[in-house]
Amino acid sequence: MLKNTATSFGLVTRAFHWAIAGLILVQLPLGLRLGSIEPGLANLWLFALHKTLGISVFALMCARLLWHLVSPPPAPLGGGWQAAAARAVHWTIYALMFSIPLSGWIGSSATGIDTVVFGRLTLPAIAPLSEAWETAAFTFHGIAAKAFLALLALHIGAALKREMDGDGTLTRMIRG
Numbered sequence: 204m205l206k207n208t209a210t211s212f213g214l215v216t217r218a219f220h221w222a223i224a225g226l227i228l229v230q231l232p233l234g235l236r237l238g239s240i241e242p243g244l245a246n247l248w249l250f251a252l253h254k255t256l257g258i259s260v261f262a263l264m265c266a267r268l269l270w271h272l273v274s275p276p277p278a279p280l281g282g283g284w285q286a287a288a289a290r291a292v293h294w295t296i297y298a299l300m301f302s303i304p305l306s307g308w309i310g311s312s313a314t315g316i317d318t319v320v321f322g323r324l325t326l327p328a329i330a331p332l333s334e335a336w337e338t339a340a341f342t343f344h345g346i347a348a349k350a351f352l353a354l355l356a357l358h359i360g361a362a363l364k365r366e367m368d369g370d371g372t373l374t375r376m377i378r379g
């Protein structure tokens with residue numbers, strides 16, 4: 204089953220979920236490393252890798268959003284405050300998954316250095332060459348990524364807890 208139903212996640216949504224999750228789990232530590240080193244010739248490839256993976260997340264999120272217009276995901280299991288909390292966390296994660304890569308792209312554009320992904324594709328600059336834009340964008344980028352890390356702990360904790368409670372939350376995101 205490719206599509207989602209009212210109660211289950213289809214293959215496409217599950218593939219998006221785990222592919223993006225895998226990329227993010229590389230991006231967070233990689234980004235934190237970049238934040239603490241001086242850019243130089245020896246580590247330029249780490250920056251390039253971070254930009255490539257980050258833009259991939261952005262592109263996959265756009266595709267995921269379009270897919271969910273065609274095939275909406277099922278509502279969280281159960282009801283009451285837990286379902287409401289799950290919805291709020293999922294929405295916030297969505298917002299961060301767009302704004303984090305976008306702010307990275309804006310900050311990179313503002314440095315005046317080309318944003319090159321996959322070693323060859325040069326993206327257009329989406330911000331003026333400006334130190335103020337660079338500082339603002341990367342400040343947001345860092346704070347939003349750390350907020351995301353906290354939410355992710357909540358997200359994973361909740362998924363594991365509900366699976367242990369036996370409601371099949373994790374199973375339906377893995378096997379549908």
Ligand code: HEM
Pocket residue numbers: 216220223224225227228276277278279280289293294296297300355358359362363372373374375376
């Ligand atoms: C690392 C980045 C991750 C992101 C960005 C992320 C994002 C999301 C989002 C947005 C949803 C809502 C469904 C949708 O609209 O597609 C979701 C559902 C879910 N996620 Fe994650 N997730 C991540 C990692 C994980 C991990 C590591 C686990 C496992 C422990 C997990 C377990 C689940 C489960 C079980 C659901 C289904 C919840 C339900 O039944 O309503 N996620 N995730």
Ligand code: HEM
Pocket residue numbers: 227230231233234235236237238239250253254256257258260261303304305307308311318341344345346348349
């Ligand atoms: C899923 C997407 C992304 C995640 C989770 C992410 C995460 C992070 C994190 C956690 C940091 C460290 C921030 C700090 O220590 O203050 C960082 C730094 C950085 N990110 Fe990203 N990032 C993503 C996408 C991007 C994209 C698309 C670009 C550029 C096109 C980018 C460019 C950078 C740069 C240049 C730095 C170093 C900034 C500095 O020197 O302070 N990131 N990223």
